[in-house]
Amino acid sequence: QNRFEKLYVVEAPAFLGVLRECLDDNAKTRIAGEIPKDVARQAPEDIRSKLPDYL
Template sequence: MSIWVVVADASRARIFSADKSFSPLVEEEDLSHPKARLHAQELETERMGRAFDSTGEGRHALSREVPPKKQEAQRFARELCERLNTARASGRFERLYIIAAPAFLGILRNCLDDTMQKSVAGTVDKNLAAHDVEEIRRQLPRFL
């Protein structure tokens, strides 16, 4: 039985594997999304437009539907979900645990398809992407 543990935030995802429920975690991949580390103003390519009020002479700035930082997090989550779907379909793991920063965990859940959602054995809403493997293992159930 193969088990995968994904530890992620909006800019980094680490994938660990364990052969058995009590095996130590072995890091398989370390994915990076550097754009998520940029400031919002660095992500914006142009200034937002301005619009006239329907009455009077006022003008106001238009706003984005989704802020640039969140767009980058969504882009990285979709990329990660695609990688996980491919790995699950090819039989690289049977069960999946996800440890992710709370905001990113929500974005990640939204992009997991129904089959992948059934493979998720548990989630932890903590940002441990930069922590060592021992700390990550302590956040998981004793027997995966």
């Protein structure tokens, strides 16, 4: 529904490829960056420390 212009994906490297296959072309064109890190079980402040400052 075009609710976003840019998408930043933070996902474990092993799952990143699977995720790419599931996204439609519209979503793929909006991916502005990918960060291959597994942060699913980390505290928000730890996740934030791994992200670039511009996010």
